[in-house]
Amino acid sequence: MRDSRALGAIQLMLAVLASVVGTVLTGFFDAGRPGTLVGAGIAPLITAVFTTRGRGASRGLSIVLLTALALLLTVSGFTISDVLRDGESPVADRDGTFWKAPGSSSGSRSGNTSSLSAPDQVECKATEVHSTSDCRFGLEPAGTTTVSVSGATLDGRDQDDFRITKQCKGTLKPGTACSIRLKFTPSAEGDRSAEVIVKLPNGSRVVGLVGQGIAGSSNGCRDGFEPRRATADDNVCVTSVEHEQALQQNQAHQDEHRDRGDGSCVEGFVWREATSVDHICVTPTERDEAAQQNAKSSERSAS
Structure with missing residues (x-):
């Protein structure tokens, strides 16, 4: 062991540096915690092969001891650094270089969300039962941080009363x-609540939804x-989806200029004829759907 110089100051310093x-390097290439641990062990192993002397079992044991000591010092140093940084890894965008640091919550709903500015709660206006109203909220980066958002989903007790549009x-x-943007269609009287889960790379941001x-x-x-x-005079009873x-269709008639200006529709469209004065231009399939809704109106009427 002494002849191999395995525990010499220079050999140990070079092994730790490696x-x-x-x-x-492995953290830079986002190898993950297992990959980073492997990189932290292989580098001093290679260094120990070139910096130790001797032959046989004693040299092999020296290489193992030097590698293990260098790895121990490196892991300890980075782990303490991660804890002092509240779990923020100094080598990659994840919480903890080798292991998940205490108190961190990467991948959970509460996640690392300090970089995203969003309201804690959004209040949709009071809406008649089975009627629909709009509500919305904004998202923006906090400070000078760039944020990647992959979408949002609904969760919570009354999530079916809300719809992301x-x-x-x-x-x-x-x-x-x-x-x-969302649609709020209360299914019953009283307070309604749900949550929007905004998906982020390292977790998610939860925005509460309330309405009445x-x-x-x-x-x-x-x-x-x-x-x-x-x-204006259409009182045919339909579902909230059919109402929307x-x-x-009314909006598309205007936005897409489906009429020729003389009351007739452009090629591929026909009058919807939901009522006797309905000259909104729709597809033939949409006209048939309106006719089917008219036929069902009597069974859907309260009278």
């Missing part, structure tokens, strides 16, 4: 923002249905 370099996805650079369902004036439809309102589709 271990640190191996840690940094516009996602926020992509990379948000400092000074930029995007919004998440209120009793509305009688609309002439059975519970679970509402007037279609394809035109009728409004979207």
